Amino acid sequence: MLTTFSEPTFLDILRDECRFRPIGPGKASLAKKYAEAMDHANRRMWELQIFLEHLGIRTNWRFADSVAGSDVMASEDAKEELVRMHEEFLEQATAQFAFDLSKGANTYRVGTMEWFAKDVCRFSFYVDSVSRSLMERTTSRMRHTHDLVRARKVRLPARSVNKPAECRRIIKAMPDFLHRWAYIVTGERIARKSEEAERRIDPTLLAKTVETVVSTGKAAATATFAAADAFGKRVQEVVSDPALVLGDYVLTGWE
Structure with missing residues (x-):
């Protein structure tokens, strides 16, 4: 690939x-x-x-x-x-x-990018969510999947794109020669879906075990957006939706 x-x-x-x-x-x-x-x-x-x-x-x-x-x-x-x-x-x-x-x-560390046409794509990325209780600390790794139309690639350093701190941190850590192979994709988001990909439960001092639960997820989406209702809730408003991409892999995404 x-x-x-x-x-x-x-x-x-x-x-x-x-x-x-x-x-x-x-x-x-x-x-x-x-x-x-x-x-x-x-x-x-x-x-x-x-x-x-x-x-x-x-x-x-x-x-x-x-x-x-x-x-x-x-x-x-x-x-x-x-x-x-x-x-x-x-x-x-x-x-x-x-x-x-x-x-x-x-292993849910990087997402994936699919192009269905020159300006139509679907990408996924992961974001951690943490909750705490007296007995345990739960970290959920959420998979966010977005559909874009009118998508375009902006090669690094992509100064025209506003980047959050996480994106800037990854770009700073990226070897300079990899910049030729990386880009930011941006476009109009028309659909999105969020699901839990992985859950880690870290016990407090009252417990001694760690449980990892990996969700089975849904079947892979088709190469078109015709079955949008099966994919996820349609977004009524059109919003800008960038992601940092390396080859066929998505390192991070944001809105």
Whole structure:
């Protein structure tokens, strides 16, 4: 899903950001340029990992060794082999990033974006609600799903769009090179639905267990808005309804 969203793809961006130029005289120069390229790629992977964890998505990434093995450097095809190894690492990093974003959607950390036409879309995002009593503290993660018409993309930094504190916080935590792949969608909301996706009950000192309840939710909505009554209550007034999007994933939304 990541590499088919738009041009440039995430892999294209990563290639641009972590270029390996195997030029120069001698294998010593080649080994040095490879080490520099892989060190740079590892730093970018570390930035992506920190960003995902900032979103509440746990990661377990393996970083590349920036030193080429002596067997590779001794080969007559050392240049081609290093180019292959570098590209393979970027492809693996792209796949890992895609997997973790998908995991974030499955665990209610990020929402999803669907486009049905050039200016018609549906997106979902999550907001936590907390209530307290003498015996327990309940955190409900609510899934908000909105339908937009006359939707348009505003690329970051999107200075024309008023952003709440949560949106600004996420953008600040986002690696700069990801800004090319992110945008704010805004348009006219015509329908919305809210449902509890997850509930966590944290006991006070009087109790010792934690219960997690995940709702089953409703069936997936169809690709059109013809069955609007089945989807949720129609909004009578048309309002502006932005969301911060990264590829096919919604990081936050607001009204």
